[in-house]
Amino acid sequence: MNELLEEEIRGLDVGVLINNVGVTYPSARFLHEVDEQVWTNVVKVNVEGTTRVTMAVLRGMVERKRGAVVNIGSGAGIVVPSHPLFTVYAATKAYVDQLSRSLHVEYKRYGIDVQSQVPLYVATKMVSKVASIEGSSLFIPTPHAYAKAAIRRIGYEARCTPFWAHSLQWCLGSLVPESLLDAWRLSIGLKRRAKLHYA
Ligand SMILES: NC(=O)c1ccc[n+]([C@@H]2O[C@H](COP(=O)([O-])OP(=O)(O)OC[C@H]3O[C@@H](n4cnc5c(N)ncnc54)[C@H](OP(=O)(O)O)[C@@H]3O)[C@@H](O)[C@H]2O)c1
Structure with missing residues (x-):
């Protein structure tokens, strides 16, 4: 397939x-409830x-000795210690982060910059469908505002959170004990699951 x-x-x-x-999943689910077709x-x-x-x-970039690859991860896989009821999504985003950070080191010698960008909530289709969040706010930028910030960070660090309010949230979150963050994320997941079941 890669040849194609x-x-x-x-x-x-x-x-x-x-x-x-x-x-991601269409809604919050325990792992055993997730359809095979959805998680795969x-x-x-x-x-x-x-x-x-x-x-x-990468092959062409190596030949030209220049290029940049930006992979969009998620706070779900990196910023919070767990993301219950969206577990496979969060795990794939942790993969994207480690893939990018390792490639950052691997391809620096070829003049190629690989970066992991870690957004928190952005007011997109995905977030309105899965998290029922409509519209933007201080901590939830519009896609346009987010993209502007994201483009400015290309070529700098191996991993970044380009939007300033997301960085602030990450910083504040890092001061909270993991057990509290786990409990908070679990309660959000359970509420979203219940909403779907009893809507
Ligand atoms: N929104 C957030 O709060 C948030 C937070 C953290 C991370 N992220 C990450 O940010 C990225 C963008 O997400 P978003 O919020 O903008 O979600 P979105 O509105 O659902 O957009 C998802 C993007 O993926 C494309 N896509 C989905 N399935 C595809 C497939 N099978 N083949 C090719 N393209 C496919 C979509 O293309 P079409 O438009 O053509 O369908 C669309 O461009 C994602 O990687 C997401 O995990 C988002």
């Missing part, structure tokens, strides 16, 4: 790849898709 992808982009000077793709799709898109597309562009 590489064939498609042969001859293109791909300077920057942004792996923004990402899917989350792994396929978030893990396999991100890895394959990254691999496909």
Whole structure:
């Protein structure tokens, strides 16, 4: 499959790849309740898709000795100690983060910058569907505001949280004991699951 992808982009000077793709469950679920088709799709898109597309562009970037790859992770897999009831999604985002940070070190010698970007909530389709959050606020930027901040950070650190209010949340969250964060995330997951079951 990667040969096909590489064939498609042969001859293109791909300077920057942004792996923004990402899917999650349609609603909060215990792992044993998640449909086979749902969780395998989350792994396929978030893990396999991100890895394959990254691999496909790296060859050309290595030849040209320049390029940037930005992988969009999530606070779900990095900022909070757990993300119950969206477990497979969170685990795939932890994968994206480690993939990016290791590639950052691996490909520096070829002049290629690989970065893991870690957003918290952004007012997109995904967040309105899964978290029932409508509209933007101080801590939930519009996609446009988030993208502006994200583009400014490309080429700097191996991992970043580009939007200032997300960084502030991460910083404040790091002061809270993990057991409290676990309990908070679990209560949110359970509320979202109950809403679906009894709506
Ligand atoms: N929104 C948040 O609060 C938030 C927080 C943390 C991390 N993230 C991450 O940010 C990224 C963007 O998410 P979003 O909130 O903008 O979600 P979204 O509105 O649902 O967008 C998801 C993106 O993935 C693409 N996509 C989904 N399945 C695909 C497939 N099988 N093949 C090709 N493309 C596919 C979609 O393409 P189409 O538009 O063509 O369907 C869309 O561009 C994701 O990686 C997500 O995990 C989002």
